[in-house]
Amino acid sequence: MTDLNEEQKKALKAFRKRLNATQLDMDSQLTRNFLSGQKDKITAIQPPPGFGRAVWEELVELGYLKNDGGGFYQLLKK
Template sequence: MPSSEDEKKKAMKAFKKRLKLTQLDDDSKLGRSPLTGSKSQIVSIQPPSGFGREIWEELADAGFLKRDGGGFYALIPGK
């Protein structure tokens, strides 16, 4: 059953928020110099569990997310 546009928007918002928090967590690790200016190497994550697998597949089919394998998805820039 296709998901509604509202569910897709909520899922994308949750995905972006989780990706941002994961990247910030990775950047704040001890042992990484704040002077080097290196960005986070994290580009794909497992999607939030509050939504079904079907919605992530629909978003990937629509071109908003990219499947990275193993249940991981990456955000496509500009979407």
């Protein structure tokens, strides 16, 4: 993460936080089948507001995110 500026670091941190919150929200739903033992995996989300589209595109170019289309981005393991 040394190649990121401060705004990119904040955006990536906010993205990870929103991804985790979305995953926790999905896991806590009562409609999920608890007997199967399987968990749903959230793969792509819309980025949190407060950062311009250019920031997300820069993170895609740097290899931190993948643009899944429709305004959704996926976190890549780096």
